[in-house]
Structures are given as C-alpha cells and as structure tokens.
C-alpha cells in the first residue's frame with residue numbers, strides 16, 4: 411500500500427520528467443518499417459512519437475522481434491496513462507531489478523501495472539521480465555488493460571491452436587480488433603512479436619480514450635486541461651468557475667460571444683461537440699493567453 415501511495419504522490423514529477431525526454435524518431439528512421447502500408451506507418455508514428463515505442467537500434471525497429479514481459483509492462487502502463495514513478499528503484503518482485511541491464515528500465519512500469527491490478531506477476535513473487543509473451547497471453551494482457559476481463563470469461567471460442575484458458579480472451583481480443591485480421595487459426599501458443607504488441611496497444615489506446623462527454627473548468631484565468639484528446643463526436647463543456655466572464659472561441663469552428671456577448675459568467679458553461687478529427691485551439695477573446703488544445707481523433 412505504501413508503495414502505490416508513493417507512486418501517486420510522485421506522478422507529477424514523473425510525468426514532467428517523461429515529457430522532457432526528446433523522441434525525434436519517426437517510422438522513416440527504421441529500415442525495417444519502410445515496406446509498411448501508409449495506414450500502418452501512421453500507427454507506428456503515433457506510438458513512436460508518443461514515446462511508447464523506441465527502435466531496438468538507431469536504424470532497426472525490430473518489427474518481427476519477439477516481445478517480452480518487460481516491454482509489455484512499459485507499453486501497457488503508458489497507454490493506460492498510469493502514474494509512473496521513475497525514481498522507484500526497488501521492486502515488489504524478486505526477479506525485477508534496476509541493475510538488470512536488459513529489463514531494469516521496466517521496473518517502474520511493472521510496479522505501476524501491479525498497482526493498477528493488471529498483473530500480479532508470473533508466480534510466487536516473481537514477474538519474469540525477460541519471459542516471452544505468447545499471442546494468447548498478449549490477448550489476455552490487452553483485454554485486462556481494457557478492463558474487460560469479465561467479458562472474456564463469458565466468451566466461448568473454438569480454436570484448437572489456442573489454450574483452453576485463453577479461448578475467451580482471444581475471442582474477445584479478435585472481436586475488439588486488437589489483432590490484425592488473419593486467415594486461418596490464431597496460433598495462440600506462438601510467441602508474440604513487436605508489431606503485434608504495437609498494433610494491439612495502438613488499438614487498445616484508441617478504445618481507452620475518453621468518449622462521450624468531457625468537462626473543462628475555467629479557474630484563475632486558465633483552462634483546467636491544457637490539452638485534451640477525445641474521440642470524434644465528444645461533447646466538451648467549458649464551465650466558468652470564477653467571477654470574471656470569459657468567451658470560448660475556436661477560430662472557424664465556434665464563438666460563444668455570438669450567443670452571449672457579455673461572456674460566460676460564473677456558473678455558466680458553453681458546450682461544443684467536436685465531430686471532425688483535427689487539432690483545435692480554444693481560447694478566450696477577452697484574455698487570449700487563456701488557451702487549450704483539443705485533439706479530436
């Protein structure tokens with residue numbers, strides 16, 4: 411318990427540290443990504459620029475390299491937006507060590523996943539960070555990341571290449587499009603590769619994005635969220651919580667002052683449903699330094 415509280419307390423520091431790291435690479439830097447189709451390349455670029463994936467070397471992404479449990483922990487913790495305590499250097503698992511040159515980097519991610527209830531390890535106090543991940547294990551991991559464990563239990567599936575315990579997970583993972591569609595059997599006990607991890611994580615990340623309605627508060631001449639990513643069709647409500655009136659404007663999209671010239675007063679709000687994918691700057695015409703960026707996917 412102590413540990414997870416520490417993780418929460420250190421969140422702000424960890425996040426700011428993380429975002430200060432420079433990730434300048436794109437899919438074009440990796441020779442083994444050259445032949446991917448445009449849509450797939452875009453997914454790789456999204457995950458690389460978000461710092462969720464790096465190459466295995468300066469010029470190779472390691473597209474078909476087998477993935478391990480340490481890599482999964484990092485990717486899962488990042489797509490879930492978990493609080494990562496980068497200063498953490500001891501693990502609750504006996505086989506996870508910061509001194510492990512290959513997998514030590516994953517320690518804070520593994521602990522974050524444990525705190526979030528996604529994993530309780532591999533067995534008796536261990537996590538097995540270097541362990542390979544089979545395709546059916548990846549399916550189960552991704553389903554858990556989405557919080558749909560219970561849904562998977564209720565599924566039946568009949569694929570002889572999938573272990574009995576994993577049938578429901580694989581069925582649900584395919585239904586949720588967490589794996590690229592392929593002909594024939596799933597091959598659950600074969601090892602998962604980094605391309606499957608990336609594409610599954612990309613899809614899971616989309617599905618984890620907030621849907622429906624979002625609220626941004628206005629306080630102390632600032633929006634409560636400096637940036638927000640939503641799915642197309644999300645209604646965003648801007649609520650003024652302070653005595654000063656404000657306007658809510660996005661050039662070419664909407665302008666609250668057209669309906670309310672005096673501005674949005676304390677306790678009033680303005681809502682807009684973002685239908686089209688894009689990046690929109692929202693600001694107040696009275697105080698142009700007040701702004702936020704809404705990214706619609």
Ligand SMILES: [Cu+2]
Pocket residue numbers: 655656657694695696697700
């Ligand atoms: Cu204002």
